Amino acid sequence: MDVHGIGMTSQRTRDRLIQRLREEGIRDERVLEAMRNGGALGPVRVLAPHTVELMTTNQIGVLYSTDGLGYGFGFETVDRYGAKGMNSVGTFGWGGAYGSAYFVDPRERLVAVFMINQLPNRADVRTKFPALVYQALVDSKR
Secondary structure (H helix, E strand, O other): OOOOOOOOOHHHHHHHHHHHHHHOOOOHHHHHHHHHOOOEEOOEEOOOHHHHHHHHOOOOOOOOOOOOEEEOOOOEEEOOOOOOOOOOOOOEEEEOOOEEEEEEEOOOOEEEEEEEEOOOOOOOHHHHHHHHHHHHOOOOOO
């Protein structure tokens, strides 16, 4: 499967990548697990490590935020501890318009997916979800 010749950036790249992997029979959460593992899904490599690094590393410097957040090719990135709650440096993720969100924290070996379908989103559960996940970690890698 050739995912390097997609030729799009940002959200379209991520969406196209996920669609291509779905066509191969891989579910979304497994895609995130592969991203967490540097492109490997169990013994099978689905992405090159340098592709994952480009997608999950801040590519725009301080254009988005001077507070430690950035954007890779498809994900929001955390570049400074404390910039987004308790997310580790290197965490990446995305949120949807109707309240769903996910994040991957490679340092903590964590993939978290929060699904909700609510617009307007009047609940604060989406913002509390990551804090609850991190507070539940007993053996933190930090």
